Amino acid sequence: MISAASRPYIDASVPVLREHGLAITSLFYKNMLGEHPELTRLFNMGNQARGAQQQSLASAVFAYAANIGTPEALGPVVKRIVHKHVSVGIRAEHYPIVGRHLLASISATLGEAATPPLLDAWAEAYNSLAKLLIAAEAEMYSTAGIEPGATRPMRVTEVKRESDNVLSIRFVADDSQPLPTFQAGQYVSIAVDLPGGRHQLRQYSLSDAFGKESMRISVKREDAIDTTPAGEVSNxxxxxxEAGSVLRVTHPFGEFTPDTESAETIVLLSAGVGITPMVSALNRIALVNPQRRVIFAHAARDARHHPLQADVAAAQAVMPNLQVVTFYEEANGEADVLAGRMEVARLPEWERDVAEVWVCGPLKFMQAQWLALLDAGVPPTRLHREVFGPELLDHLL
Structure with missing residues (x-):
């Protein structure tokens, strides 16, 4: 990926990035978005306000440096980035802007330690990665048959309250074209115009199976908590x-795609609104192979914060080998509910080295389940995860 001459400088950057990565990326976003405010439409400004996007980029840059000699470790991360980029319409001309501000932020933060050879090495490494991403994104745009940033009008046919803070929104195409194909676990971006002329995009997992005459997303309302601002788009x-509204929706993307067509046992673990891609997978399996063994476990605060229960109940009615396990932190004597947080030891047994395990939910949930599954003997090659929001890539660090 980079020359032998540059490699030592990148390797030497690893401890520096661990210490100063957040300062570098915070300065990067401040300067880049200050000079190019038009790019704010491509970023979740709520994550910016919370500092989550800055921390995510810092961990990504660190992971890139730490694993630059092991492309097999970086491959899945690059694939995820490509899907995220095409979902918001990243173009080739954005990369020089990002590179210029990233190198300037490294230089400003490290001061005299940012020697010309070090900056040259990072310029080479960045350009190498940029070329890889640009090529992969161009291919994905071409395969999807869309231009970067393209959206389609979709007419809302139903809005259904799933829980205290989750709405399901079902829509159909509002043009003459058929609905796009998609895989369970993928997401679409919804484009909205906010007060003040601001334009934002947000990704929401498709929460029903492909093969129906409509598509559905399930949106959690993000309320303000302490210093964390409320989610502008979700609110x-x-x-x-409402029914009759027209939304601008992108083509589906995403690499977190459970194999719904296989006959092997599959394990689907989720928490919170992370249940949405899992229900999409469950509903697809119910359509194409209802005899398949599925372990479906979900963790929620309580029954009022447990969305898509009707979908799971409908799947249970037609899937004799579906095993559902529900965890409530605040259990109130509900039947068939386990009190407390999800624990792997309380799940049904499965062949650890055969079944694929898919996990989706908040970051702390993901970290806890990842470690617990490894301790339980699940090979890392059988583990797949999707974090809603910026990811810290802690499994690579």
């Missing part, structure tokens, strides 16, 4: 979207 959707 706008909850307040404004």
């Amino acid at each position: 706008w959707i909850h307040a404004n979207v």
